[in-house]
Amino acid sequence: MNMRLRLSHSDLLSLADVPYRPVDVQDDFIILEQADRPGTTQSFTHEEIAALLRAPDTRFTPGYFTAARARLRQTCPVDLLSELDSDVRAVLLWQKAACDAFLLLEQQGKIKRTYCAVDAARPLLEYETKRLDGQQIKDRESGRAGALTVSRKFPCAKSILRWLALYEEGGHDVLALLPHWHRSGNRGLRWCHASEAFAYQVIDIYASSQRPTKDQAIAETLNRFKAENVQRLDEELPPLTVPSSRSLHRRLDGVDRYYLCAKRYGVDAANRKYRLIETGVEVLTPGERVEMDEHRLDVITLLAPSGVLAHLPVDQVERLKGRRWLYLAIDCATKCILAMRLADTPNAQDAIRTLRDIFVDRTPYARAAGCESAWDQRGGIGALVTDQGSAFMSADFRATATALGLTMHFPPAGMPHLRGTIETMFRTIGFKLMPLLSGRTFFDPVDRGDYPSEQLACLDDDDLIRVLLTFFVDIYHNEPHRGLHGETPADCWKRLSKEQGLLPIPDGLTLRKVFGRPMSRKIRGDGVLFAGLSYSCPALREMFLHAPERDVEIRADLFDLGWIAVKVGDAWHSAICNHRGFDGVRYTDWQEACRALRIKHQRAATLSEEVVHRAIARISNTNRAAALRMQLTPFHVTDAEVARNEKALHYSLTSSVGHVGDWMRTGDPLTDGIDIIPIDLPAPRESTAAQAPVPRPSEQPARSRKSWTFDDEAEH
Secondary structure, X not given: OOOOOOOOOOOEEEEOOEEEEEEEEOOOEEEEEEOOOOOOEEXXXXXXXXXXXXXXXXXXXXXXXXXXXXHHHHHOOOOOHHHOOHHXXXXXXXXXXXXXXXXXXXXXXXXXXXXXXXXHOHHHHHHXXXXXXOHHHHHHOOOOOOOOOOOOOOOOHHHHHHHHHHHHHOOOOHHHXXXXXXXXXXXXXXXXXXXXXXXXXXXXXHOOOOOOOHHHHHHHHHHHHHHHHHHHHHOOOOOOOOOOHHHHHHHHHOOOHHHHHHHHXXXXXXXHHOOOOOOOOOOOOOOOEEEEEEEEOOEOEEOOOOOOHHHOOHHHHHHOEEOOEEEEEEEOOOOOEEEEEEEOOOOHHHHHHHHHHOOOOOHHHHHHOOOOOOOOOOOOOOEEEOOOOHHHHOHHHHHHHHHOOOEEEOOOOOOHHHHHHHHHHHHHHHHHHHHHOOOEOOOOHHHHOOOOHHHHOOOEHHHHHHHHHHHHHHHHHHOOOHHHOOOOHHHHHHHHXXXXXXXXXXXXXXXXXXXXXXXXXXXXXXXXXXXXEEEXXXXXXXXXXXXXXXXXXXXXXXXXXXXXXEEEOOEEEEEEEOOOOOOOOOHHHHHHHHHHHHHHOOOOOEEEHHHHHHHHHOOOHHHHHHHHHXXXXXXXXXXXXXXXXXXXXXXXXXXXXXXXXXXXXXOOHHHHOOOOOOOOOOOOOOOOOOOOOOOOHHHOOOOOOOOOOOOOOOOO
């Protein structure tokens, strides 16, 4: 649709607080010139100007640069008639009707601008004024005869002519008739400047960290006035005028509220009380903004793993009662919980483990707690927002986040609204979950009252992690969320991940390099040994043959023993387990299987892989679920425990041919190595490479028959 606007050179068009005035209006475009920078012009089409007029930062004032408008801005306290009180608006509209009636009659030649002519035409002028003001219509609609009608007393000729002069001088603007009552009154100083300055000391007295009352501050100010006047009397100076208590009260009431709160309670308290309410950062995609924080749960629990409390005396159980810390990570776009972990105290290592859980499927944790819903919300992270706690500001945590390429934000301390999503989640836990638990401590001692929290504490860490997982995965993720306009967090994650996509998760080698704990191992003929399993890769075999060094750095994932990261020289490589069936096997399952094998095969030096896999398979689901839940508590597997169990987990396993650890043979004995088979063990049937001849028993030298390999570290 073609649109043409009619603008005048005296109009003002303010675009984003930049004043413009039209200088040329054509059929197709309008040229605007900056009012404060003459010569700087910009052209717009008529459609663009119409669209800008609907914007919230655009202002249009017709006739702004006329002389009448300039005079009116100096005397009128408002810009629009709608800003005035309804009674004042009614009077101004009646005065405008009187001026318009006079101009109409003057145009018809029925009245002149003299006192006598106005008095002579007063009835006709009053009639036209009522007609233009709508008073006649109001009188006709007032009801039956005898109904009460209200009419305004018509002014004298002098007042009408004075109104008419103001009306015409103001460019026929009704605001020109506004009386200047707002400028009346005594605006000067009531006392001398010295008394005024002395009176304002009441503000400094009241704005003190000692927090005196207003009456105390006023009394102190009046005492200072008396002391000052006594001193001035001794110096033969005129005394200061002493203000009244009510006058000092008015000065305190007019002080900046934020200033008083900051001086009396501190800047942080003032920021919390007078913070601006905002909608927060706009987030559109899952993982774009993830907030993480630590929170001390408002419930007293038994700080011990499940099953231990039954073997302890009552007095020792009482000493184990306390409150756990909860590490939580939440996605701001979908409000989904991405990771959680219990901790004894705030520390960087538990914060790092919580960060790692964001990148893995946590459904096994949910299944271990008996949850019906999946906990598969995982993805990459764009920005990670935390507070300035010691755990998040530690060098280890910041180095981990930086290595992953994350953008970190640390909002100022004392401003929790800048991390509103995670803070709101903690309040949700306090209001929805904590009332269901025995031994809760409430938000503060006042709310707690006489509630015996310590006596009613009965949940251990296993119970607590079950409750938290059930609340987050089955309840919170499937309830309508007000911040998502009634959509559930789980459904919102599915919808946005399908529409917007997810940020990529770091690859497995990167995750092992970042989250794996550094461990040193000696290189062997079959690679390196970790948790009783050997791992190898071409780089390790090349290093074993040629490099003089025998120590390498490895990093392992305790949730997948199928392969580890090993550093050969300056590069990291993926070392695959030489034994089949360990892909996806957790360290805890392998540890439990080794305990069972030690009991059943106490004298066996070598076990086949089939025996080991059957032992792992025999681990009950109950035991596996308990071990999984323990990983989210302070009793998870530590690095010290891994190092302590190294020898206990060691078993000599017979490898199966065909696994990735068995590389393709080339026929070169220097590259492939030579298989040396002891006489008391059968030769592998699947071997296809050239083997050394096996001597007969009669040809063996007279020495102890002990199996040996190039691996001088193996235990037989």
